[in-house]
Amino acid sequence: MEFVTTLIIILAVVAVVLLHVAYATYFERKVIGHMQVRMGPMRVGPHGLLQPIADFVKLFFKEDVVPAGVDRPVFYAAPIISLVASLSSLAAVPFARGLVIADINIGLLYIFAMSSVASYGVVLAGWASNSKYAFLGGLRSSAQVISYEIAMGLSLVGVMMSAGSLNLTDIVEAQKADFFGCYAIPQILGFFVFVVAMLAETNRTPFDLPECESELVAGYFTEYSGFRFALFMLAEYVGMVIMSTIAALCFLGGWHGPFDVPYIPNFWLLIKIYFMIFFYFWIRATLPRYRYDQLMRLGWKVLIPLALANIVVTGIVKTFIS
Amino acid sequence: MDTTRMKPVLEEEGELFTLQMGPQHPATHGVLKLDLELDGETVVRCRPVVGFLHRGVEKLAENMTYAQSMPLTDRLDYISAMANNVGHTVAVETLLGIEPPIRAKYIRTMVCEMSRISSHLLWLATHALDIGAMTVFLYCFREREWILDLFEELCGARLTTSYTRIGGVRQDVTGHFLESLLRFTDEFPEKVHEYETLIDTNRIWLDRTQGIGVLTAEEAVQLGLTGPSLRGSGVDYDIRKHRPYDAYPYLDFQVPLGTHGDVYDRYRCRMEEFHQSNHLIRQCIEKLPSGPILSEDAPDLVMDPRPKCVTADASLSAGLIKIIEERKHFMEGDVYVSTEVPKGELGFYFVSDGRGIPMRMHIRSPSYIHIGSLPALCEGGMISDVIANIGSLDVVLGECDR
Numbered sequence: 001m002e003f004v005t006t007l008i009i010i011l012a013v014v015a016v017v018l019l020h021v022a023y024a025t026y027f028e029r030k031v032i033g034h035m036q037v038r039m040g041p042m043r044v045g046p047h048g049l050l051q052p053i054a055d056f057v058k059l060f061f062k063e064d065v066v067p068a069g070v071d072r073p074v075f076y077a078a079p080i081i082s083l084v085a086s087l088s089s090l091a092a093v094p095f096a097r098g099l100v101i102a103d104i105n106i107g108l109l110y111i112f113a114m115s116s117v118a119s120y121g122v123v124l125a126g127w128a129s130n131s132k133y134a135f136l137g138g139l140r141s142s143a144q145v146i147s148y149e150i151a152m153g154l155s156l157v158g159v160m161m162s163a164g165s166l167n168l169t170d171i172v173e174a175q176k177a178d179f180f181g182c183y184a185i186p187q188i189l190g191f192f193v194f195v196v197a198m199l200a201e202t203n204r205t206p207f208d209l210p211e212c213e214s215e216l217v218a219g220y221f222t223e224y225s226g227f228r229f230a231l232f233m234l235a236e237y238v239g240m241v242i243m244s245t246i247a248a249l250c251f252l253g254g255w256h257g258p259f260d261v262p263y264i265p266n267f268w269l270l271i272k273i274y275f276m277i278f279f280y281f282w283i284r285a286t287l288p289r290y291r292y293d294q295l296m297r298l299g300w301k302v303l304i305p306l307a308l309a310n311i312v313v314t315g316i317v318k319t320f321i322s
Numbered sequence: 323m324d325t326t327r328m329k330p331v332l333e334e335e336g337e338l339f340t341l342q343m344g345p346q347h348p349a350t351h352g353v354l355k356l357d358l359e360l361d362g363e364t365v366v367r368c369r370p371v372v373g374f375l376h377r378g379v380e381k382l383a384e385n386m387t388y389a390q391s392m393p394l395t396d397r398l399d400y401i402s403a404m405a406n407n408v409g410h411t412v413a414v415e416t417l418l419g420i421e422p423p424i425r426a427k428y429i430r431t432m433v434c435e436m437s438r439i440s441s442h443l444l445w446l447a448t449h450a451l452d453i454g455a456m457t458v459f460l461y462c463f464r465e466r467e468w469i470l471d472l473f474e475e476l477c478g479a480r481l482t483t484s485y486t487r488i489g490g491v492r493q494d495v496t497g498h499f500l501e502s503l504l505r506f507t508d509e510f511p512e513k514v515h516e517y518e519t520l521i522d523t524n525r526i527w528l529d530r531t532q533g534i535g536v537l538t539a540e541e542a543v544q545l546g547l548t549g550p551s552l553r554g555s556g557v558d559y560d561i562r563k564h565r566p567y568d569a570y571p572y573l574d575f576q577v578p579l580g581t582h583g584d585v586y587d588r589y590r591c592r593m594e595e596f597h598q599s600n601h602l603i604r605q606c607i608e609k610l611p612s613g614p615i616l617s618e619d620a621p622d623l624v625m626d627p628r629p630k631c632v633t634a635d636a637s638l639s640a641g642l643i644k645i646i647e648e649r650k651h652f653m654e655g656d657v658y659v660s661t662e663v664p665k666g667e668l669g670f671y672f673v674s675d676g677r678g679i680p681m682r683m684h685i686r687s688p689s690y691i692h693i694g695s696l697p698a699l700c701e702g703g704m705i706s707d708v709i710a711n712i713g714s715l716d717v718v719l720g721e722c723d724r
Contacts, residue, residue, distance in 0.1 A: 289454025
């Protein structure tokens with residue numbers, strides 16, 4: 001019986017998240033459209049509200065083109081690895097107090113592990129496509145993910161030290177007890193490093209080198225079309241949602257807000273997640289793209305030292321205050 | 323992949339990776355193809371391949387009268403057709419010894435500068451998009467649309483204008499057009515400032531452009547660069563200033579120069595030219611003299627050397643008859659006249675044997691020569707710099723391949 005309940009919860013979470021992801025694409029196109037003095041999608045439904053559904057139908061019924069000379073098993077597996085790894089992270093994410101599939105002690109670590117696995121999909125797609133652009137995209141992605149994963153992990157160490165736990169629910173509750181009510185202020189350095197690394201981890205502007213269209217056509221998914229392409233897009237957006245959720249949970253106080261909203265337990269969390277997603281889009285509409293070596297320099301010479309400094313400062317403060 | 327395997331392994335650099343960028347590639351501005359040999363992300367060798375858009379414009383012109391070949395110039399650099407029209411017309415007028423009336427000269431200068439703004443807007447849009455700044459692209463297109471609407475009001479066409487005529491221009495400007503243009507020039511500097519707020523001091527933009535694709539003044543001259551690409555290296559060469567044509571001698575403007583000769587300086591030069599062109603347009607509107615827009619000597623549109631019926635317009639037919647009767651008007655010999663188009667020096671070389679059609683028309687197109695400098699710019703840099711360099715040269719393949 002417990003097994004069936006878990007299964008139903010899993011299905012519900014995946015369905016709700018995928019719905020949010022579908023409308024995140026709509027949200028992105030609208031936000032960027034209005035920032036760029038245009039309308040965004042307007043044709044399908046009122047104000048283009050049905051656009052995500054139309055996109056889904058279009059991608060689903062497209063011909064499945066597999067180019068000659070690809071490494072077929074890997075080519076087929078790559079988008080699935082990306083998406084499955086991204087969706088698996090959802091298991092440890094609490095969406096409200098008690099609303100979590102697996103309330104494990106090492107939730108944060110598990111999510112990191114899964115987001116690293118997701119980048120395997122990218123690397124393998126680049127390798128299997130037998131295309132030079134995809135190959136370069138895959139190479140860039142592997143280098144980028146390795147560098148920024150370290151910075152991201154280190155940036156969250158401060159949070160773990162402050163909260164004394166790796167469990168996301170505990171981290172949120174610890175913030176409630178904190179003087180500021182959220183870790184974004186005492187852990188400002190960590191929050192900054194996390195936000196930058198978050199952009200790089202999900203291959204978004206200004207770190208979208210693995211898929212930068214002006215150099216590598218479309219990067220690692222150049223050769224993908226139809227539904228396989230859609231899987232990569234889904235994985236990218238699920239990754240964005242998860243990173244935004246972690247930012248909201250670990251730095252912005254999770255589901256706690258200035259006042260309680262009746263009937264919607266995770267109102268504040270949703271607001272915070274959507275703020276972070278909006279931030280992604282805002283950055284995309286504003287900034288140019290880094291060059292590969294500049295990206296690596298930023299990762300190793302700026303972000304990692306900053307994250308280490310944050311750990312030292314947090315340690316000192318924690319020792320002296322307690 | 324086969325070509326990669328066939329390559330011998332170099333001792334120090336390891337195996338090179340051949341990447342054929344283009345002719346269908348989002349950042350090559352049309353159909354430029356680059357054969358890149360890469361060592362990792364570093365470009366070891368870059369060889370541009372051109373000719374995918376060859377339409378034989380020069381050969382076509384040999385079977386047409388001078389006036390008939392003018393619409394072909396719309397299709398050279400299709401984003402600054404007005405400037406090409408003026409370049410062709412100035413060259414033919416020099417050959418035939420026709421002096422356009424002063425009002426026509428001012429109008430031509432005005433549309434030339436409008437097309438310079440429109441061309442630079444498209445350059446900035448695509449250059450910024452190549453480097454990843456997506457919003458600048460749409461902001462620029464907003465203003466470019468405005469200029470194209472003005473062109474449409476002036477001559478009925480937005481891109482392929484064919485506006486000039488040998489000995490003048492085709493239509494006179496209206497009061498409404500001048501008012502709209504004046505409003506544009508009032509608002510445009512603010513818009514330029516808007517683009518600059520997005521990229522001018524942006525850390526990422528500076529990292530991507532400063533110190534990239536450096537050409538010293540000497541190298542730039544040796545490579546035959548002209549226009550803003552040359553002036554970015556600090557060489558003061560502008561045909562509008564040094565061999566003025568049309569109304570440029572009567573107008574006041576500066577030639578912006580760079581110092582370092584990198585992508586950023588070329589970018590700054592063009593950004594300054596926005597303001598200079600805007601200033602020139604304003605002067606043209608203010609000083610615009612009254613009078614005819616077509617010279618008495620202007621030939622009919624069909625400059626057939628055979629006697630033909632006269633048109634209804636008496637002033638036109640006078641010119642027509644004159645040309646037909648004085649066959650010597652089609653002098654024999656050759657002439658090279660160049661004008662400053664947005665991309666650089668556009669030169670027309672005509673060889674005339676007195677038949678009324680050119681025996682040979684050669685076009686010195688700046689884009690073709692600029693593409694020749696790509697190996698010097700790109701080799702040793704990274705793939706991302708190749709894109710930045712192509713953008714900073716502002717090439718249009720329609721003009722390069724002709």
